[in-house]
Amino acid sequence: MTEMYIPKNKIDDAVQEMMAQHKVFAPVLQGRFHDFAPLSSPEEVDWECRNTRLSPKGLFHRHSERMFDYSLSKDDPEAGILKESPKDFSPRVVLNIRPCDARALQLVDVNFDTPEYRDPWWVKRREATTLVGLACNDPCSTCFCGSVGTGPFDAAGVDVLLVDAGEGYVARACTDKGEGLLAEIASGEPVTAEIREKVEALKKQAETSMADLHLNLDLIAEKDMKELFNEEFWEDVHFSCINCGTCTFLCPTCWCFDIQDEVYEGKGMRLRNWDSCMYPLFTLHASGHNPRDQKLQRVRQRFMHKFKYYLDKYETATPACVGCGRCVQHCPVNIDIREVVRRMAASCVCPA
Amino acid sequence: MREYTEKIREAARRLLSEKKVDAVIGFRKGTLPFMNEPCIVKHADQADRLYWDGNCGVNLANYLAKRADRVAVVAKGCDSRNIMVHVLENQISRDQVYILGAPCRGMLDRRRILAELGGKDPLRVEEQNGKIHIEGRDFGLTLNREEYLQENCALCTHRNPVEYDELVGELVEEQKDVDRYADVREVEALSADERKAYFQELIAPCIRCYACRNACPLCYCPTCFVDESRPQWVGKSLDPVDTMTFHFLRAYHCAGRCTDCGACERACPVGIKVRQFTKKLEKDVLELYGYEAGLDMNERPPLDTYRTGDPEDFIK
Amino acid sequence: MEIPRGADTRVRPYRGDANSKGGGRSLQARNGGIEVENPYLPYPVRIESIVTETEDRNLKTFKLVFLDAEDEAKFRYHAGQFAELSIAGQGEIPIGIASSPTEEGYLLFTVNKAGKVTNYLHNMKEGDIMGVRGPLGNWYPWETLEGRNVVIIGGGFAFTTLRSSIVYMLDPANRARFNDITVVYGARSPGLLLYKNELIQWEKRDDITMHITVDGTNDPDWKYNVGFVPAIVKEKAPDSDNAYALVCGPPVMIKFTLPTLAELGFPPERIITSLEMRMKCGIGMCGRCNIGTELVCKDGPVFTFDYLSTLPGEY
Numbered sequence: 001m002t003e004m005y006i007p008k009n010k011i012d013d014a015v016q017e018m019m020a021q022h023k024v025f026a027p028v029l030q031g032r033f034h035d036f037a038p039l040s041s042p043e044e045v046d047w048e049c050r051n052t053r054l055s056p057k058g059l060f061h062r063h064s065e066r067m068f069d070y071s072l073s074k075d076d077p078e079a080g081i082l083k084e085s086p087k088d089f090s091p092r093v094v095l096n097i098r099p100c101d102a103r104a105l106q107l108v109d110v111n112f113d114t115p116e117y118r119d120p121w122w123v124k125r126r127e128a129t130t131l132v133g134l135a136c137n138d139p140c141s142t143c144f145c146g147s148v149g150t151g152p153f154d155a156a157g158v159d160v161l162l163v164d165a166g167e168g169y170v171a172r173a174c175t176d177k178g179e180g181l182l183a184e185i186a187s188g189e190p191v192t193a194e195i196r197e198k199v200e201a202l203k204k205q206a207e208t209s210m211a212d213l214h215l216n217l218d219l220i221a222e223k224d225m226k227e228l229f230n231e232e233f234w235e236d237v238h239f240s241c242i243n244c245g246t247c248t249f250l251c252p253t254c255w256c257f258d259i260q261d262e263v264y265e266g267k268g269m270r271l272r273n274w275d276s277c278m279y280p281l282f283t284l285h286a287s288g289h290n291p292r293d294q295k296l297q298r299v300r301q302r303f304m305h306k307f308k309y310y311l312d313k314y315e316t317a318t319p320a321c322v323g324c325g326r327c328v329q330h331c332p333v334n335i336d337i338r339e340v341v342r343r344m345a346a347s348c349v350c351p352a
Numbered sequence: 353m354r355e356y357t358e359k360i361r362e363a364a365r366r367l368l369s370e371k372k373v374d375a376v377i378g379f380r381k382g383t384l385p386f387m388n389e390p391c392i393v394k395h396a397d398q399a400d401r402l403y404w405d406g407n408c409g410v411n412l413a414n415y416l417a418k419r420a421d422r423v424a425v426v427a428k429g430c431d432s433r434n435i436m437v438h439v440l441e442n443q444i445s446r447d448q449v450y451i452l453g454a455p456c457r458g459m460l461d462r463r464r465i466l467a468e469l470g471g472k473d474p475l476r477v478e479e480q481n482g483k484i485h486i487e488g489r490d491f492g493l494t495l496n497r498e499e500y501l502q503e504n505c506a507l508c509t510h511r512n513p514v515e516y517d518e519l520v521g522e523l524v525e526e527q528k529d530v531d532r533y534a535d536v537r538e539v540e541a542l543s544a545d546e547r548k549a550y551f552q553e554l555i556a557p558c559i560r561c562y563a564c565r566n567a568c569p570l571c572y573c574p575t576c577f578v579d580e581s582r583p584q585w586v587g588k589s590l591d592p593v594d595t596m597t598f599h600f601l602r603a604y605h606c607a608g609r610c611t612d613c614g615a616c617e618r619a620c621p622v623g624i625k626v627r628q629f630t631k632k633l634e635k636d637v638l639e640l641y642g643y644e645a646g647l648d649m650n651e652r653p654p655l656d657t658y659r660t661g662d663p664e665d666f667i668k
Numbered sequence: 669m670e671i672p673r674g675a676d677t678r679v680r681p682y683r684g685d686a687n688s689k690g691g692g693r694s695l696q697a698r699n700g701g702i703e704v705e706n707p708y709l710p711y712p713v714r715i716e717s718i719v720t721e722t723e724d725r726n727l728k729t730f731k732l733v734f735l736d737a738e739d740e741a742k743f744r745y746h747a748g749q750f751a752e753l754s755i756a757g758q759g760e761i762p763i764g765i766a767s768s769p770t771e772e773g774y775l776l777f778t779v780n781k782a783g784k785v786t787n788y789l790h791n792m793k794e795g796d797i798m799g800v801r802g803p804l805g806n807w808y809p810w811e812t813l814e815g816r817n818v819v820i821i822g823g824g825f826a827f828t829t830l831r832s833s834i835v836y837m838l839d840p841a842n843r844a845r846f847n848d849i850t851v852v853y854g855a856r857s858p859g860l861l862l863y864k865n866e867l868i869q870w871e872k873r874d875d876i877t878m879h880i881t882v883d884g885t886n887d888p889d890w891k892y893n894v895g896f897v898p899a900i901v902k903e904k905a906p907d908s909d910n911a912y913a914l915v916c917g918p919p920v921m922i923k924f925t926l927p928t929l930a931e932l933g934f935p936p937e938r939i940i941t942s943l944e945m946r947m948k949c950g951i952g953m954c955g956r957c958n959i960g961t962e963l964v965c966k967d968g969p970v971f972t973f974d975y976l977s978t979l980p981g982e983y
Contacts, residue, residue, distance in 0.1 A: 031557070032467055032623055050471050053622065054559070063559060064589035067708055070756040080756045080797040081712045116966070117951040120704040127702055141473040142384065225960050229980040240390040242414060244563035246621045256955035259708075259948045261759050262587050268757045270708075273588050275954070276561070281579045282956050285946050286783035289919075291959075291982045301982075305958070313961040332567055332619035333410055334382040334389040581784045 002179055004188030005195055007168035013187045015042035018093050021184055022130065025059055026095040027052050036094065045095065047164070050140055051324065055252035056094055056101050057108065060125045065272040067121075067259075073266040082270060087121065089128045093181065096134040100143070100322040102157030103150040104252035105131070107322070110314050111255050130181045132171075133158030137202050139210045142325030144338055147213040149318035152206040163199045170199050213338055217319060219345045221311050228308055229300065231347045237340055238299035240333040245276035247327035247335075253306070253320045256282070277301050303340050356404040356454055359520040360426055363452055364399040367424050373450050374421040377412050378402040385477040385486070386462035390415065392423075402426075404520075406479050409459035409502055410567070411615040417443040417572040425449060426520065428456035430504075430613035432513035433646025434569040437609050440649060443572060453516025455524040458497075458505030459614075460484065463623065465500050469493065504614035504627060507532045514647055532612075533635045535628070551596060557622040558595045560588065564626045565602060567619035570609050577601060603629035608637045608653045609645050707951050710754040710799025711739035713775070717794055721778060723859030727825050728790055729766065729778045732800060743803060745769055746810065747832040748942065748970050751802030752950040753777060755792075759785045762947040762965065765803065766828040768835035770842070775800065778828045778862060804950045806970050808833055808914060808940060817848040819906045819934075821925055823897045823917025824855055827862050829942055830916055834870065843875060850906045854881035854897040858890060879904050898924035901932075908933035915941045926973065936974035943969045943983055959983045 006014050018024050019039060027049040028037040034049040036056050068082035105126070112122035136143070136152035145151055155161045159178035163170045170191055173179040182188070220228070248254040258275035261268055275282060278298055284290045292298050310320035321337070328336055364376040379388040381403040388407050392415075393399055404426065412425050413434035427435060432451055438444045466474070469486070476487040484495045507530050512523050539550060562578070565571045578586045578598055586601075587594040612634060616626040637643050640663050641654035654662075713732040721727040730753075734740040745751075747768055752760040767776035781790045792798070808829075818837065822830045830853070837846050851870070855861045861880070871878040871892075881893035881900045893900050898921065906913075913934050915925055922941065929939055945957035945964040952966030960979040962968060 032463070048471065064591075072757050080799075082710060082754070082756060082799060084706060084709065111953055111955075114952065117707040117953070118704050119953060120706045120708075123704050124702070141475060226978065226980055229960070236391075239392045239415070242563075242566040242619070244566035244619055245561040246563045246619070249559055249561045250621060255953070257948070258588065258954070259760065260588050261757050262589070263757045270756075271589050272708075273560075275956070277955065279562075279579075281575075283946050285944065286786065291945070297982060301958075304960075304980075305955075309958065309961045328384065330621045332563060332615075334384060334387040336383040336389075339383060582787070584784075 002173040002182045003191045004171050004182060004185070005165075005168050005191045006171060006185070006188050010187040011047070011169060012042035014185045015039070015045060015095065017185050017187065018095070018132075018181065022091045022093040022181075024093045024095055025056070036097075039095075047096070047134075049096070050136075050138070051098050051101075051326075053326075053330075054250060055104065055324065055326065056097050057104065057252045057255075059092075059094060060105065060122055060129070061108070061112070061255055061257070061274075062121070062272075063274050065121055066269055067272055068270040070268050070270075071266065072263060072268055085269065087124075089124045092125075092129045093132055094129055095132045096162070097131050097158065098136060098324070099133050099152060099154040099156070099158065099161075100145045100150055100324045101252045102131050102133050103145075103154060104157070104322045104324070106157045107253050107310075107318070107320050108255050110316075130160070130177050131158045132160045132162060132178075132181070135161060135163045135203070135206070137164055137206055139206055140325055140329075141211075142328040143210055143323055144213050144215075144325065145323035146207060146210050147215045148217070148321050148323045150322050152210065153203040163202060165195050165198050165202070168195075170195060213342070215338075215341055216345045217307070217311075217317070217341075220307055220319075220341075221317070223308075223347075225304075225308060225312060228344060228347065229304060231344075233343045233347060234296055234300045237303075237335070237343065238296040241278075241295060241299045241335055242333060243278040243280070243295060243298060244332060245278045246330050246332065247302070247337075248276040248278055249274060250326040250330055252322060252324055252326075277305070299335075303337070303344065307341055307344060356520045357402065360402045360404055360452060360454075361399045363518060363520060364393055364402055364424065365396045367450060368393070368396040368399065372422070373424045376402070376424040376426075376452075377415055378426040378452075379404060379408050379410075379412075382407065385474040386460060386465060404454065406458075406460050406497070407462065408454075409505075409614060409618050411569050411613040413438060413569040413613075414567065414615065416449065417569070419444055419448065422448050422450070424452055424517075426452045426454050427513050427516065428454050428459075429508065429510040429512055429514065430456075430611045432515050433510060433611040434613060436515055436646035436649055437570065437611070437653075440646075440653065441609075446649070450518070451513065451516040453513030453519045455512045455519065455521050456505075456508075457511065457524055458501035458508065460497070461500055461502045461505075462618075465495065468495065468500075502614045502618065503625075504612045504617070508612075510611075510647075515649070533631065536632050536635050539628070539632070551628075552592060554628055555592070555595050555599055555624060558590070558599070558624060559622060560590060560595060560598070561621060563619040563621060564616035564624075567615040568606070569613070569615070570606050571602070577605075599626070599629050603633055606630050607633040608641070608643060608655045610634055611645050708801070708949070710752070710760075710801040711743065712736065713798060713800050715792060715794050715796045715798065716774060718792075721862045721864075722825075722855075723857075726781045727778055727862060728781075729776055729862075730789070732775045732777065732798070733773065734800075735797070740773075743775075743800070745803030746807035747836040748807030748829050749803040749805050750829070750950075750965075750969065751775070751777070751800050751804055752947070753779070753785075753789070754799030754801055755785055755788055756799070758788045760801065760948070760950075761785045761789070762804070762950055764829040764832070764942065764969075766831050768832045768839065770836055770839040778825065778831075780825050801950060805965055805968060808942075808970055810836075813912055814845045815847065815910075817850070817907065817909075817911035818846055819911055819913040820849070820851045820853070821897060821901055821913060821915045821917070821929075822851070822853045823921040824860070825862060826916040826918065826942075827853055830914060831863055831866070833914065834876070835866075838870070838873070838876060847910070849876045850879070850904070851876065852879045852881065852897055852901050852904065852906075854883065854893075854895075854900065856883045858882050858885050858887055896924070897921050898928050901925055902928045905932055908938075911938065913939045915939060936977060937972050939973045940970060941973065941976075943971060945969070945983065 024039045025036045026045040027034040033053040066085045112119040155174045159175045283292045306320040367373045376393045380391040380401045382388040478485045482497045486493045610630045643654045712735040716733045717731040719729045750764045754760045763777045766778045948954045950965045952963040957964040
């Protein structure tokens, strides 16, 4: 696979070259924190951004997706018939996505891209997008990607992996799409052995600097679903939760959504909006019956889904969590997923 | 304020073993610097979980509405006012709640402190004598506590609990000559168009997560108006008009009830200054009706009752 | 005892037939690339007739006809499946298909007036246009039921997919595949029974045994049973030998019917039910209808009680 070295004083040129053929999204400082935004010039990229507040899942699974339009006007022979809203799936690059967030996109693929049904917007955006990951030399203290099956230098989800080697970036193509992108970049130089060694050293340092949570996820995978569901520790875990939905909205692997119709003066549209299992309305039946009307049930659902149901359903070894730490940082009441998972795993150990 | 920890633990042990309450709601030490987690303790031997320091900004009154058991709650000034509001609004009865009053010198604004660190991770934090000592992997920083209080705490005029059964610390001096509404007056001075632009910019980052609503002790409606479908009052997308409708209406629903505890702003994941909506109404209620929420259990809130002297100049 | 979870106890739909998945036309890509059929796009249909089924007017059966014959050809379904009925400007509702695949040219849906969309639907008229998305979900295990006795137990307005099942089995092309068919169906009163005319016709047939019941009635001309469904099941005691039971009804009916069936010798893996959940996408993506690992809209709504007992009881 193609490798190249792009000195930092040439990186803007490289980004400009990407922008010639693609719409490029990158972390841009907006107020006090960063979010992925479309670039109008390479200088907007903040290369020091540790990670964005909202995950890049919003670039594929938009917060509010207009699905269909329809007319409701009485004289219109097509009234009441839904028509797909036009979309733009031109080629895009998501630049400086962190390995955790890129891996998260793969974890979400199993939901939107199934043998029976394919979500057209997710699938087409994924197809049109080249992911250029930026390895984490300095993981945050709340990151735990290494404990959930990925890592600060994990290339699993990206098409190109960039590593900040000090004076420049090493770019390595990981997929055919990545190869195609690097072919568009003229500002690259060959990678020397010295730089390659430095990258290895950075990788090792990043991986060891992250606290290993010693999460024994196998224990959770092996435990019976109903037993884990009925454990007593959920009583303690759930109390502080205010069901605010912050965790689900910031999480790169949360995908739940709602479908709403909105009408204005004879025209309407069907929308898809992010939704959250944290809200009681999420599971409320029209009859008034609600399978998860208690807060404990909703809190338990989130963790069970991410660390148990997902593993069981998709028969995978990795949970629906990439350790990005956003929920840890932003939960207003400090419910710490690392603690909850530790308790889930601990409950699986029978007292000797 | 960490001295309170011992008093809280002692009180919890006593109240639980004497069966005066079924549970004690307080905080336990958080897993992150500058954060603590609300927790409930139901047995005297769990009392040592409880903890208190300058990072207890969450309003514990949020956990009280419609409870059926008897609980003790650690309450700062603003929290105690919200408990009073709950009692006034029949969400809980006064004798169900044993208030452990915690006089407060203001809570730290975690986000502002983190912004000060420029992306570096704090690993250890200690508060001492009005200073915050922060240590990270390769840095150390000391800040003045007074400069990094939550915005509502900096302007607080009710640091002492207004109602309590027992104090867990000495009463503190209330701040004097505090101009609570300087920022509101600035917005009031803008033209209508400027104000519209101001508010549009204020809520532009809103992701409709409703963290503000859920953190607020006043928002206890079984079905929030945004979740109604018959009729549907507000759309659920990021449409700016719908988003403004949500924030404005929520603020109006809090008018005459809001104690400016700051829980909404603390909770917002995208850093919106949510209090800009509620403070204007707080100012209006004070000026029109001379009323501050949650101070007097024997006075009905202004939107609940009518006095002959109420202003009428809006009736044309 | 470890309850095996696998193909032997689960009701697995036959997924080899590509036409049995829901979906509409493809999303036209503006810049080339792959074509993806859009599973959220409903087929346009016209309401051909509306029949008020019950005396409280809360249940109406809508006969829907596809505007486009090609769509009808794509909508090949099995008894037990459901569809999302779509009303532009209102939303969608997941409703069991009441018609049988043997009834050609139309679809029947019996809808209870419960909320926003159903209320609007109840006020719609013949000739109005709406949408249908589907067929969705799995179905009753027809291959497994071949050569068996089938006991159908239904209560109230949960009877819709059971009607589909009965019409399917009674069709001359299918009848010989199944052994005895026994039906216990009840409602609170005679006026609340669905498909009254058909019930009477079936009762007269000799290739199906009907036990129609009501909880209570003042009607002196009431010819059939009086008693709660579980009690009638107990009384009529259908033979559990080589038999499967399909049970659909309100939670309280199911709660009391299960022990009765157990006493009659039906093991949980031969008692099948169809669950309801709040649904939006109907295709297993929006995440709200899960019970543990199972998405009711895609892995269900048909489950054996044996399988359900391995799942958390959150439904």
